[in-house]
Structures are given as C-alpha cells and as structure tokens.
Amino acid sequence: MDLEIQQRVKDMAEKYGPENVIVMLGSAEAEAAGLAAETVSNGDPTYAGPLAGVSLGLAVYHILEPEVKAEIDPTVYDNEVGMMEMVLDVDAISKEVKSIREQYSKY
C-alpha cells in the first residue's frame, strides 16, 4: 500500500477513532487486496510505511464482497461496479480479504 495512503488511514483512525473507520478496498487482484487489508488491520507486512508495526485493527472490506454489495442500492451498484464484477475474480478477492479481516480486524 502506498506510503502516503498508509499515513492518511493512520491519521483518520486517530482523528475519528478506529472503531468508527471502515476501509473499503478496490484492488484488482486478490494478493494486492490481501496485502492492503493486512496493512490496515495488522500492520504493513513490507515494513516500509507509517503502518509498519502498527496494528490499527480496522474493519476492512473489498467493494466486490457480497456483504458490501448487500448494503448498496442495486441500481447504483450495477452502474458503478457491475462491469468490474464480470472482469475480476470476485471469489478469490472476497476469500482473501475475509480471511485477513477475520484474523486481524478488531472492530
């Protein structure tokens, strides 16, 4: 995850309280989604950015996960995400992000 984005997530978690922040991912691949999810929950696994060794424990989801889809107006979801549902590997991405969330998210 981009070092500047890590800092912005860290700042928001401090400002609003980690229990009030949800991180929504849009990564195109499962591995990248998993790395980003781990960064905002357990800490930066590459030990390169502001979240290295910082476990924010934030709730983290990917826009393609069924839990997220269920919360959004179907017309809006179809207009904004419907095409990418056909392009990306929804199952692999959902499985990866859910697994990280269940391990490290505290909220």
Add this chain to the structure above:
Amino acid sequence: MYPVIKAASYILVHTPNIMIEGGTTQQLERDSQSDYMDQALKHIRSFQEAVLYAPNQAYIGNITPEVLENIPRPWYKNPLDNSSRYSKHGEIMPEDEFYILMQICDSFDLVKLDKDFVENMASKISQHPVLRDYADKIKPGINKGEIEAFIGNGAVPLRINGNLVGCVRKAHDKDINLSSHVMLENIATKASAVLALRHLVQDNNIDADSIEYVIECSEEACGDMNQRGGGNFAKAVAEIAGFSNATGSDTRAFCAGPTHALINASALVKAGIYKNVAIVGGGAVAKLGMNGRDHVKNDMPLLEDVLGGFAILVSENDGINPIVNTDIIGRHTVKTGSSPQQVIQSIVADPLDRAGMSLTDIDKYSVEMQNPEITEPAGAGDVPKSNYKMIAALAVKKGQLTRAEMDGFIDAHGLPGFAPTQGHIPSGVPYVGPAREAILSGEIKNAMIIGKGSLFLGRMTNQFDGVSVVLSKNPGIAEESPINEDKIRKIIASALRDLASHLGED
C-alpha cells in the same frame, strides 16, 4: 472534410547508462545505499539484445502486434531472428549515437562530450540517416579532465559501458528547474522527439517545410524558477528538425496527452487553420528502470532500458489515408466519476452510442499498450488485457455481446501490449501507425485510439482523465457535380419567383 493520418514514425533509444544515472528508481536506491544498484548493473541488456527483443521490433514497426502475439513468452528469452535496428518508419538507436544527437540538440552548450569519443564516432555519424545531415553542427569535444571538473561541480556523467564519455552541465547555479538532472531529462526528451520527427519526414518523403504546426505531448516540463512548465518543447524540437515554417505548442495531460494532441491536431486541420500538423512525444528519462527492483528480484533483464518516441502527421484529406473521424470523440468529463465502469463508459461506449454504433463495430481498440512482460512482475498485471476485459464486460452489460462471447471479443478486437512503460508513449498512439497500414491494406476498417491519464499524480485534482478518437477507412473525396449554366438559370428563376410571390402578398 475529415483530416487524415498521413504518416507515423516510431523510435526507441537504448539508454542503459542514462537509466542507471537518471532513472527515478535507480536514484532513490542509490540514495538509500541498498545493494540493488550492484544487482541492477548485472541485469543490463546489450544494444543487440534490445534490438532482438520482439516487443521493440513491434514498436518500431518491423512486425505487427498480431505477429508478436504468436511469439512465445518470455519474449526476452525468445529473441526475434531477422531483427533490424531500422524499420520503414523508425529505428532503435544505440546510446553512443544518442549522446551525439543530444549534443546536436543542445542549444546552450550544456552537453559536453569527450573529444576522443566524438572523433571515434565519425564513421557511425556518416552512416546514420539522420545524424549525417547534422555532421557540420557537431562540436569537437573537450578533454576528459574538463569533463571531470564539470562533474565535480554537479554535472551528470554520460557513460558508455561504464566509461566516462561526457556530461550534462547545470544551466544555472541556483535554479533547481535548470539543474543538471532536469537538463538531462529535457535534452533527452528533445533529442528523442527530434529523432522521431526526422524519421517522420525522411522515411515518408514529406517536405519538412510543409509542416505548419507541431504539438509536443510528452510529460516533461521545461522552464526556469519563474515559469516551471513554461515550454515550449514543440518549437525547440521543430527548430532542430528543420521545420522552418512551423511554430507549435505543448499539450499536457499525463498519459492521455498524445490522444488529446491527436484530437487537437485533427481539429486544427479540419478547421482549415493548418494543412499539416505534426504531433510528437519524446522519451522519459525518469521512467527508465522504473520497475527495476521487481525485474532484478525475478532475475530478469532490466527491460525498461529504452526511451520511446513517436511522431504522427495529421493532414488535410487526400482521399486515400485513413480519416480521423472527428464526429466520434470520447471524453471523460468532470462529472463522470472515477469508477472503472464510468471511465470506460464515457471514453469508449458513449461516443459510439452517440454515433449509433455498438462496441463490436470497432475492429481494433488501442488502449494502454504497455508490454505485460514489464508490468506483470511488478504486480500491475497485463494492462491492455485488463482494458479489453472491461470493454467486453461493458458490451455484455449493454446487451451487445453475450458473456460466452467475451473471450472471443478480446481476441478479435484486442492487441498484445508491445510498448515500453514510458507513460505517454504506450498510451493509445503506438497503434496509430499499424492501424493506418491495416486500414490502407483493408485488413481492418477502423480502430479506436484511447488515451487515459492519472491526473491525481500531480496532486492538483483527484480527477481521472481520458479521451478517444476513431480512425476509419477513407471513403474517398466525393466529386462535386459541376454546376452548369442551365442549372444556375433555374436557381435564379426559382429565387425570383419566390421573391415575386412575397411582393404580391404585400
């Protein structure tokens, strides 16, 4: 009348030493004193290896993208036999010749070359189709000791195989926008653009004096501390290229720049303001070796060792060359939004909808044509393939394709990535030349050129951007039926009768 694509040229410059010295990744790694730099030096390709690399042969036009698709990957392990450094409309230039070209393009005595090096290049210069015309402008060079003194004062070294052969000096003592590094970037961009423009006119028998306007569309900025992006690369490039009747200006839009430039050039020609407008983009030093860390990690050669360049001539309709259909223009607007679906809808689908066409009516789409062999090890995937999947998925959503037909659509309407990751260079324009030839030969009837740009990188806006334009077979110039005397008499009689009837009413 629609304007036409009259000619296109594509050049690469193999610059492994500039990559090590000036590439952003290498600079950052050198500053952090990691062991990457030692590793990087072991992963450098020779000029011959760069020439034999199939994607490079596709970029300069010796093979079509379709032929490249059938060559097994990894391409760097399958050198292409019968490769040549020259093509019909371009070349791959080695670094030593490029240093000479940089000196030719340097108007402020900033590129200092070793006198023995310049002398030893005499034979190569005399044989090169572009350099030989500038032979009398090449300065003799200076002693190595003087070059070392300049480097001691902040100049960027120019090397060949590790040996010092010159340097680029700073152009001002205090102004960071005229630092030696910035001057290296800008002179390299200028020189590669000049090379593309010279091939454009020389290889296509175009009179350089017929070019009236040049639009430069790279991603560099030239200017001083009081006007950082003042410009004007276009005029600077036109001067050296010998376009004595031209002026020009720079168009900037990150990677979308070239497609914006193509549309702007077409508009200028269609409006009748100019008959011949050249668009040109030189290479980006900063992006050399950009994904080098991942290439070294995967024990691959540093494939980002070439500067890219291209030039396209947009001219008034000649009834033969493919037209730029200015009625089918896609654009990502401020209100569009940045979800991939909205982006593809606005740039690709909306203009076709407005023209009463479907996504399957376009024979070939030219998207971000990055070579996947460069991007995949860095985790960015196959960029053109992802774009084609999105276009196919949108066609399914619009009911123009069934889901089972998606793979077939991607194969038929897509192309393999073959361009170096030089930002604006791979963006849509690499296929303008091949599309021109494929339309002329009747292989395809049209192609959509798509340019997309990540404006947010400049931290001025979170907006994304993109535009598109369609090239089509020239239907020919319809001959207007001659108006004879009898016809004129009838028109006048009709007008007089009309006038008389109105007078009667009063």
